[in-house]
Amino acid sequence: GGGEVTISHYFTGELGLKAFAEQVAKFEEATGIKMKDSPVGHEDFKTDILVRAAGHSLPDVFSYWAGARVAFIVKANSLAPLDDLWAKNNLDGVVSKTIAKSATIYDGKRFLIPFNYHYAGIFFNRKVLADAGVTEMPAKWEDFIALCKKLKEKGVTPIALGSKNRWPAQFWFDYLLLRTAGPEYRAKLMAGEASYDDAEVINAMKLWRDLLDVGFFVQNANADDWTDAADKVARGDAAMTLMGTWITGYWDGVGLKAGEDYDFFPFPSVKDGVPNAAVGPVDGLVMSANAKNPEGAQKFLSFMMTNADVQANWAKAQGALSANVNVDPKTYNVVMQKAAKTVSEAPTFAFNYDLATPPPVAEVGLSMFSRFIDDPSKLETVLKAVAPEAKKAFAE
Amino acid sequence: MERHNRFWRVILLSPPFFVFGLFIIWPLFSSFYYSFTNWNGFDSNYDYVGFANFSKIVTDQLFLNAAINTTIWMIVAIVVPTLLGLFLALLLDSKVTGAGAFKTIFYLPICLSAVIVGQIWVWIYQPDWGLLNTLLSHVAGERMRFAWLAKPDTALYAVIVAWCWQQTGLSMVIYLAGLTAIPEDLIEVCSIEGASRWQRISHVIVPLLTPSTVVVIALSVINSLKGFDILYIMTGGGPFNSSDTLAVHMYNESFRKYLMGYGSAISVVLFLIALAIISIYFRQLKKVDRIYG
Amino acid sequence: MASRSTAQGPFHPWRVATFVILSVLAVCFLLPTLGVLLSSVKTTREIALGNLWSVPSSLYLGNFAEVLANPAVHQYFINTLLVTVPGTAMSIALGGLTGYVFAKLPFRGSNTLFLVVVAGMFFPPQVILVPLFRLFNGMGLIDTLWPIFIVHTALGIPICTLLMRNFFATVPTALREAAILEGANEWQVLTQVVLPLSLPALAVLSTLQFTWIWNDFLWPLIFTQSDEKRTIMIGIVNLKGQYSVAWGVQGALSLVASLPTLLVFLFFQRYFIKGMTMGAVKG
Amino acid sequence: MSQLSLRSIHKAFGTIDVIRGIDLDVAEGEFVVFVGPSGCGKSTMLRMISGLEDVTSGEINIAGKDVTRVAPAEREIAMVFQSYALFPHMTVAENIGFGLKLARRPRDEIKRKVEEVAAVLQIGQLLERTPRELSGGQRQRVAIGRAIIRQPRIFLFDEPLSNLDAALRVQMRLEIARLHQRLGATMIYVTHDQTEAMTLADRIIVFNKGHIEQVGAPMELYEWPANMFVAGFIGAPAMNFIPGRLDVAAGGQLLSIGSFGIALPYACDAQGDVTVGIRPEHLSLAPPSERGLSGRVELIEQLGAQTFAYIELEEPAMTVTVLVSPDVRLRTGDLVALTPVPEKVHVFDGSGRAAR
Amino acid sequence: MSQLSLRSIHKAFGTIDVIRGIDLDVAEGEFVVFVGPSGCGKSTMLRMISGLEDVTSGEINIAGKDVTRVAPAEREIAMVFQSYALFPHMTVAENIGFGLKLARRPRDEIKRKVEEVAAVLQIGQLLERTPRELSGGQRQRVAIGRAIIRQPRIFLFDEPLSNLDAALRVQMRLEIARLHQRLGATMIYVTHDQTEAMTLADRIIVFNKGHIEQVGAPMELYEWPANMFVAGFIGAPAMNFIPGRLDVAAGGQLLSIGSFGIALPYACDAQGDVTVGIRPEHLSLAPPSERGLSGRVELIEQLGAQTFAYIELEEPAMTVTVLVSPDVRLRTGDLVALTPVPEKVHVFDGSGRAAR
Ligand SMILES: Nc1ncnc2c1ncn2[C@@H]1O[C@H](COP(=O)(O)OP(=O)(O)OP(=O)(O)O)[C@@H](O)[C@H]1O
Numbered sequence A: 001g002g003g004e005v006t007i008s009h010y011f012t013g014e015l016g017l018k019a020f021a022e023q024v025a026k027f028e029e030a031t032g033i034k035m036k037d038s039p040v041g042h043e044d045f046k047t048d049i050l051v052r053a054a055g056h057s058l059p060d061v062f063s064y065w066a067g068a069r070v071a072f073i074v075k076a077n078s079l080a081p082l083d084d085l086w087a088k089n090n091l092d093g094v095v096s097k098t099i100a101k102s103a104t105i106y107d108g109k110r111f112l113i114p115f116n117y118h119y120a121g122i123f124f125n126r127k128v129l130a131d132a133g134v135t136e137m138p139a140k141w142e143d144f145i146a147l148c149k150k151l152k153e154k155g156v157t158p159i160a161l162g163s164k165n166r167w168p169a170q171f172w173f174d175y176l177l178l179r180t181a182g183p184e185y186r187a188k189l190m191a192g193e194a195s196y197d198d199a200e201v202i203n204a205m206k207l208w209r210d211l212l213d214v215g216f217f218v219q220n221a222n223a224d225d226w227t228d229a230a231d232k233v234a235r236g237d238a239a240m241t242l243m244g245t246w247i248t249g250y251w252d253g254v255g256l257k258a259g260e261d262y263d264f265f266p267f268p269s270v271k272d273g274v275p276n277a278a279v280g281p282v283d284g285l286v287m288s289a290n291a292k293n294p295e296g297a298q299k300f301l302s303f304m305m306t307n308a309d310v311q312a313n314w315a316k317a318q319g320a321l322s323a324n325v326n327v328d329p330k331t332y333n334v335v336m337q338k339a340a341k342t343v344s345e346a347p348t349f350a351f352n353y354d355l356a357t358p359p360p361v362a363e364v365g366l367s368m369f370s371r372f373i374d375d376p377s378k379l380e381t382v383l384k385a386v387a388p389e390a391k392k393a394f395a396e
Numbered sequence B: 001m002e003r004h005n006r007f008w009r010v011i012l013l014s015p016p017f018f019v020f021g022l023f024i025i026w027p028l029f030s031s032f033y034y035s036f037t038n039w040n041g042f043d044s045n046y047d048y049v050g051f052a053n054f055s056k057i058v059t060d061q062l063f064l065n066a067a068i069n070t071t072i073w074m075i076v077a078i079v080v081p082t083l084l085g086l087f088l089a090l091l092l093d094s095k096v097t098g099a100g101a102f103k104t105i106f107y108l109p110i111c112l113s114a115v116i117v118g119q120i121w122v123w124i125y126q127p128d129w130g131l132l133n134t135l136l137s138h139v140a141g142e143r144m145r146f147a148w149l150a151k152p153d154t155a156l157y158a159v160i161v162a163w164c165w166q167q168t169g170l171s172m173v174i175y176l177a178g179l180t181a182i183p184e185d186l187i188e189v190c191s192i193e194g195a196s197r198w199q200r201i202s203h204v205i206v207p208l209l210t211p212s213t214v215v216v217i218a219l220s221v222i223n224s225l226k227g228f229d230i231l232y233i234m235t236g237g238g239p240f241n242s243s244d245t246l247a248v249h250m251y252n253e254s255f256r257k258y259l260m261g262y263g264s265a266i267s268v269v270l271f272l273i274a275l276a277i278i279s280i281y282f283r284q285l286k287k288v289d290r291i292y293g
Numbered sequence C: 001m002a003s004r005s006t007a008q009g010p011f012h013p014w015r016v017a018t019f020v021i022l023s024v025l026a027v028c029f030l031l032p033t034l035g036v037l038l039s040s041v042k043t044t045r046e047i048a049l050g051n052l053w054s055v056p057s058s059l060y061l062g063n064f065a066e067v068l069a070n071p072a073v074h075q076y077f078i079n080t081l082l083v084t085v086p087g088t089a090m091s092i093a094l095g096g097l098t099g100y101v102f103a104k105l106p107f108r109g110s111n112t113l114f115l116v117v118v119a120g121m122f123f124p125p126q127v128i129l130v131p132l133f134r135l136f137n138g139m140g141l142i143d144t145l146w147p148i149f150i151v152h153t154a155l156g157i158p159i160c161t162l163l164m165r166n167f168f169a170t171v172p173t174a175l176r177e178a179a180i181l182e183g184a185n186e187w188q189v190l191t192q193v194v195l196p197l198s199l200p201a202l203a204v205l206s207t208l209q210f211t212w213i214w215n216d217f218l219w220p221l222i223f224t225q226s227d228e229k230r231t232i233m234i235g236i237v238n239l240k241g242q243y244s245v246a247w248g249v250q251g252a253l254s255l256v257a258s259l260p261t262l263l264v265f266l267f268f269q270r271y272f273i274k275g276m277t278m279g280a281v282k283g
Numbered sequence D, E: 001m002s003q004l005s006l007r008s009i010h011k012a013f014g015t016i017d018v019i020r021g022i023d024l025d026v027a028e029g030e031f032v033v034f035v036g037p038s039g040c041g042k043s044t045m046l047r048m049i050s051g052l053e054d055v056t057s058g059e060i061n062i063a064g065k066d067v068t069r070v071a072p073a074e075r076e077i078a079m080v081f082q083s084y085a086l087f088p089h090m091t092v093a094e095n096i097g098f099g100l101k102l103a104r105r106p107r108d109e110i111k112r113k114v115e116e117v118a119a120v121l122q123i124g125q126l127l128e129r130t131p132r133e134l135s136g137g138q139r140q141r142v143a144i145g146r147a148i149i150r151q152p153r154i155f156l157f158d159e160p161l162s163n164l165d166a167a168l169r170v171q172m173r174l175e176i177a178r179l180h181q182r183l184g185a186t187m188i189y190v191t192h193d194q195t196e197a198m199t200l201a202d203r204i205i206v207f208n209k210g211h212i213e214q215v216g217a218p219m220e221l222y223e224w225p226a227n228m229f230v231a232g233f234i235g236a237p238a239m240n241f242i243p244g245r246l247d248v249a250a251g252g253q254l255l256s257i258g259s260f261g262i263a264l265p266y267a268c269d270a271q272g273d274v275t276v277g278i279r280p281e282h283l284s285l286a287p288p289s290e291r292g293l294s295g296r297v298e299l300i301e302q303l304g305a306q307t308f309a310y311i312e313l314e315e316p317a318m319t320v321t322v323l324v325s326p327d328v329r330l331r332t333g334d335l336v337a338l339t340p341v342p343e344k345v346h347v348f349d350g351s352g353r354a355a356r
């Protein structure tokens, strides 16, 4: 149809909004279809989209976080399956395999067009590490500990964390659990088939606690935003932070140079024999089940996905990686190229915690992390309390 | 006359009651309907669960926590702006130089939106370079790095301070109004009877300000029951629910956990609490009316 | 008043003390506001590096330039005015009608009804979010400014009713009766006699309602979707991206966005106190 | 045909009967004054006539038309309120012309009529002021102006002068009297003020507890009160009430107060214990040696033209008020004898009814 | 030594002189009444005595001590306000005992004193009520109670009875008189009410535009007013002022009003055009055939004990008020002749000064 397509998304902020609008404009120019755009800040987006769903008035297309959240609304019959679209546009050849496998299929059908994705790694200030005499990045847990010790001796706080909004802490849990208990156990835990007082969880958390106990983390992590943590690394007050690739967009924005000022290395392996999974969120576009203009919406989705130029520009503005394999890696900066490579080489791609487990459980877990960070000595009590709460949350 | 009155009551009340009924009362009740279901907001299928949501409230630790926080919030948010507003009003009433400018300064925070207020106070409480720690460091002589908003013991109170900062101006203005309503001759009686400044305030002015106090308290209660925006912006109820209030809890359950049914049940309870408070308020109002009318 | 100020003799230690105390408090009250001011004249980078509270070495006006030159911001302002002014006026008008009936034409059960209306002030608005969305969606009004105007009108009715009723109660009943004997009907009594005498109450309510509606961002967030329909507070909120914030611009916009409410207060201030005295304080 | 007639009017507020059966006819052009203690229902009656208050039962006729259910504005009445009830936000001219404006009369007609009325009341130069710029008397005049302009059949006044100071009250009272003469309109006037009632009324209606105690011309009530209530209520200073006894004696009835006896010059249908009512001006002072009620001067009040003495009687022990003629010189503590004018002595029986 | 003495008191509000040189001595135990037109500065003077208002210049002495700069509470005065100024949140007992409580007197002493005072004022049974539950008269009593309990040297009353209705006013007036006798305290009393001033005052101070016009005992002012202002102000109904001429004639002075002449029985230091002042009770009515001021009866006011006639004179054309003796029967429109009592005629010169 030639009518309007309504779209709602959480790409706000100065850069995000502008870049997204540019890409939408390209689509409009190319097809003559008008898009009706509705950007909402991403915290408010959650409320907004729920109200609209409850009001039976979802936009034709909207951005959403792949994983449990999409699964949740798929279960509520709010989304339209996109298998035809997928096949027609031969998206198998366009979308990165790892991402396609992990993010697009729910209940056996495709519901999400992965727009771009992020990868969480340990980003660091090159100069600080160089000053500490570090040349080789740690691949093993022991090396990582040694690195931290070295930094600490130099008077630099090894790890910055800004967990005010809770989610930045989750990557630590994700990686530690994935690296010790493996992706399968984690998937079970995320699905409610394992318990938070299992030994696997306790072990992972204990590793984390050890880091906290020896003061490798900045003080008052709960008081900082992730940007504050990024700033600390940028300033050199801290050396590294475990964060998504969007941090590159933020750093570029304040004038840091990729590869010169900052770089990253993947989360080290902890236990032998456990595959090195990559963690990160996938931003996707979905189509609502009651879309008023499904044809236009599908056109939009395929255009956005298949057009390499759009993908490249958009990924750059977001500091993200494109899910489109045809995007020339050279459009990324050096650090991002490295990240893309890491992901493509990773055996599995796992969603970060709050996208991997259903929202009610994620609430419980995220609260657990910040409670734990506030007082690591309470680990056992915290986990004991969380286990039944998580069970209850799964029940709902 | 009565016939005429009846006619006009209907004419005059129809528009407001239509608007109020259609856009407030009806949505309110239709929202209450969901408190008997397990609706998640997205799904058009949901089940009727009777009073299950309400019995869940009884065992919900977070609800209890939020209820306690709301009570604390309400008490502090009533007491502090009321007393501070009264204090300011009394000072300003004594015809001090620049009273107009002072009034504007103290009222200024009300003009700011919760979005803005929340952001400013986050900056104030920032542990490393925030204003509060910077100032405290100068006083204490050592570097202060306390994370006011990140510690469960202080987060709620830190937000309340911001809240009080914003609300005091309103109490002040109401008290200033109340002060102008105190008959001059009662104050004159005080000087003739030999009341000291303090006696005049404690024995006469404050009791005579009771009608204003009732209004100030009512507004505080209303605003603190609603108290959501600023809290949501500053702590989001965190760290780990330590600063949840009932409104935040209701929001979390409904919109973050997608438990619309349970969230509605919480809002029903919230509404009942509000009704209880308001009828107490009205009873008080009648008493005040009888003495001061 | 004379007694309060003159009975103190030639030297006024109290006055000096009062002034000093007030000044100290004023500084305390101003400091936070200063934060907005500072953030608006610094670059986002400077703020991100923790230099918010320092005295700026040079004034960076780029934030203001960006805000003021942005056509979207102009649209936000227009939209906000388009909901705030009619919303303020309409809620006062409807509250005036109910207030008039409760004050001058009471009937059996009117006190209970009054209580129900006033109770409308007490619940958190999130409660009615979803039903209202459905209602307006059904009316086809989503993504227009109408729902915001309507909801603020409806939500304003309780406080307006409360204050208008109390104020009208201070207008002598004899005036209404005199007008009725002259052949006025209730509508004429209300518009030609009672309302013109209630200007202070109107000032109070105008200030409060204007401030509340102007500063609100929940309803515009939910009921508008396209950027051309958004209000200024959404504009501020949306400056925060998923992974970034433009602090400086946000500060500048916040400052600009707070001016109208301040101006309204200053404009109505004189009547405000008087209106409060007669409307609110008399219980 | 009477201008106003009230037929067994009752009024209850909730369960409280405030007006309990009022029947009254007022002739065209008559000036009727309602008096009575506070709370007896005068204002309520007036408001029922105006239509501002519904009657609970009964019928109100104005000019022969039943107006019991007619709207106030259509009853052809005008009311002047105690508080003046001027609209503070309107000028004097707007206040006076308000009714005409509501009736959508042409602008110049309103202007002309307002000026006419203002001329009558001599407030022509005040037309552009607002009420707060007027003195009490001027405000009252404006209120009256607003009433006059509508040329009503009946004017209702509810204590119109009670907010004015003494001198103004006298002046405004005269103006109302003149106005009544000039307009010849029917007026119903509620007041607490003795002087106003006595000087203005063609007839005074004495209310008490929602019913009428007595109706009559002022001097009729003054001289022939039907009962103790009216006797005590009309006249200032009030009539002295002294306990006495009435016995049959040779040649008539003997009224004794303590040991002092008066041969009543008229016949009384009472006997035994009675209350004797004597107005201050009907007691004269004599040296203590003379026959009379003996007592001692407690207090003397000289008002210039009049002097009142308060005399403490020996028997019965009580204080009575006496109007002293200007030529008598008295001092506090003097012993005196009081002799009443027998023809002017009122006798009330046990139930308070005048026993004449 | 006088209890209160005021020495050349001036008061200005901004640039407006409100009090322009007041000198006054009040003896211990004296009851002094301030009267004067509205806005003449009575209240301001009272408030300066109380200390609520500063004097601009001048000196106030109480009991020989200069209190000009002393705080109100230390002047040993008590003040009763027109509005009663009772604290609505306190019971009657608390209101009365307020001053003692402030002075931190023991609880039982306060209780005892409050009960004593309540007994004096007969409000013992009201002690636990709040002011809203009291009638006007009761409130006034409580206000007086609060004044009495402090045993001040001087009581100041600012129109204390003006909010009460006529009957209550009479009653409270008597109570204040009794109170004065009982306490023997110095009292300064502001009023608008003729009767209150005449009956209560030992001395009346007539204020006008911030200065004193005349000071004297009530009857002194009534009979010998120093000027037209006082003559017109004291006495109700007011003195009639008629333009006249004073000429020297054989054997004395001849005062002519129109064509009617009176041989003045006393010497007057005026000549030519004067104003003649005659009180209503000093004009007597005679048939029109008799010699006198001829006129026509315009209006008759019968107040019961008194009857006033308003006579429209032929020459000069004006209306005068006459007190008619009860035995004269008059009707509106009757032609009459008025003869003044020559000894009681006042003559005022061009400047309004009594020319005697
Ligand atoms: N609206 C009302 N509701 C209930 N009772 C009323 C109302 N209006 C008057 N009353 C009662 O009716 C009685 C008569 O009142 P009304 O005002 O007629 O007295 P009044 O004779 O005019 O007294 P006053 O001389 O004090 O003006 C009083 O007891 C009063 O309390």
Ligand SMILES: Nc1ncnc2c1ncn2[C@@H]1O[C@H](COP(=O)(O)OP(=O)(O)OP(=O)(O)O)[C@@H](O)[C@H]1O
Pocket: C002, E013, E018, E036, E037, E038, E039, E040, E041, E042, E043, E044, E045
């Ligand atoms: N605080 C004030 N500021 C300015 N002018 C004042 C003030 N108080 C009184 N006045 C003026 O001083 C004059 C005298 O006022 P005051 O109250 O003493 O008169 P009053 O004789 O008591 O009058 P009334 O009989 O009406 O009570 C008036 O013109 C009044 O307007």
Ligand SMILES: [Mg+2]
Pocket: D042, D043, D044, D158
């Ligand atoms: Mg009345």
Ligand SMILES: [Mg+2]
Pocket: E042, E043, E044, E158
């Ligand atoms: Mg005065």
